Amino acid sequence: MTLKLYFGPGACSFVPHALLETAGEPFEPVLVKLHKQENLGAEYRAMNPRGQVPVLVDGGEVITQIVAIVSHLNERFPQCNFLPREPLARTRVLETLAWMNNTVHPTFTHVFMPYKFTDDESAQAAIKSFNAKLYGGMLGEIEAMAQKASPYLGGEHFGPLDAYALTLLRWGGFAGHDPQGFPALWALVQRVAALPAVARAIERERLQLNVYKAA
Numbered sequence: 001m002t003l004k005l006y007f008g009p010g011a012c013s014f015v016p017h018a019l020l021e022t023a024g025e026p027f028e029p030v031l032v033k034l035h036k037q038e039n040l041g042a043e044y045r046a047m048n049p050r051g052q053v054p055v056l057v058d059g060g061e062v063i064t065q066i067v068a069i070v071s072h073l074n075e076r077f078p079q080c081n082f083l084p085r086e087p088l089a090r091t092r093v094l095e096t097l098a099w100m101n102n103t104v105h106p107t108f109t110h111v112f113m114p115y116k117f118t119d120d121e122s123a124q125a126a127i128k129s130f131n132a133k134l135y136g137g138m139l140g141e142i143e144a145m146a147q148k149a150s151p152y153l154g155g156e157h158f159g160p161l162d163a164y165a166l167t168l169l170r171w172g173g174f175a176g177h178d179p180q181g182f183p184a185l186w187a188l189v190q191r192v193a194a195l196p197a198v199a200r201a202i203e204r205e206r207l208q209l210n211v212y213k214a215a
C-alpha cells in the first residue's frame with residue numbers, strides 16, 4: 001500500500017482522512033494517540049519533526065500541512081474534484097481553506113491548549129475565554145458560507161472545506177458553542193457526515209458529531 005495517513009481521532013487530520021476515504025484507493029490509516037503524546041515521541045518526530053498530525057506518506061514522500069496534503073490528493077485523484085477545476089472557483093476554495101487552517105484552527109488551539117501560548121497559568125483562562133468568543137464569530141462566518149452552499153461549500157463536489165467545516169463545528173462544542181446555533185452549517189455537517197465515505201472516517205475515529213454540553 002503506497003498511501004499511509006497518520007491521524008489523531010477528532011483532530012484536523014479528519015480532513016485528509018475523509019478525502020482519502022472518498023478517493024476509494026486503499027490506504028493505511030495509522031492512529032496517533034495525541035493524548036498520550038505519541039506525536040512527540042522520537043519515532044514520530046523522526047518522520048515529522050513538528051510532532052503534528054496529519055502526515056500523509058505517499059511512496060517515499062512524507063507530506064505535512066493540510067493545504068499541501070489537499071493539493072497532493074487533488075492531483076492524485078483528479079476524478080474526485082476535491083478542488084474545483086475552474087481557476088477562480090479553485091482560488092476561492094483555497095482562500096477559505098487557508099483561512100480555516102491559519103486562522104480558525106489556531107483560534108481553537110488557544111481554547112483547547114492555552115498552555116501552548118503561555119506558561120503563566122493565571123493567564124490561560126483569559127486566553128481560553130477570549131478565543132472561545134472569537135471562535136464563535138468565525139463559526140458565524142462559516143454559517144454564512146453554509147447558507148450559500150450549492151450543495152457543498154466548494155460547489156458541486158464534496159471537498160476539503162466540508163470536512164474542515166465538520167471538524168471546526170465539532171470543536172465548537174468543546175468551546176461552548178451549540179452547533180444548533182449555526183443551523184445551515186449544522187445541516188451541512190449532518191448531510192456530509194451521512195456520505196458513506198465520510199461516515200467510514202467518522203466510524204474509524206469513533207466521533208460523536210455534537211459534543212456540546214450546556215453549562
Ligand SMILES: N[C@@H](CCC(=O)N[C@@H](CS)C(=O)NCC(=O)O)C(=O)O
Pocket residue numbers: 008011012013034039051052053054064065066067101
Ligand atoms: N497547520 C497544520 C496544523 C496541524 C495541527 O495543528 N495538528 C494538531 C491536531 S489538530 C496536532 O497535531 N497537535 C498536536 C500538537 O501540536 O502537539 C496542518 O495544516 O497540518
